Amino acid sequence: MEFGMSFMNCMLMAEETFSEGKVTAIPLAYGVFCATYDLCLGLYFYTRRSQWRAA
Secondary structure, eight states: OHHHHHHHHHHHHHHHHTSTTOOOSSOHHHHHHHHHHHHHHHHHHHHHHHHHHHO
């Protein structure tokens, strides 16, 4: 039951945040950029790990 209540609270907060005329404090594109950057770094380290072990 706690999950349902917290989920409902999150939904209400999201509705208030994204209602007409309001802007988020942090641009949504910033989150997409950070996720993409983290993914690229992770893939880079994953693909280079064999070369680093050989060194």
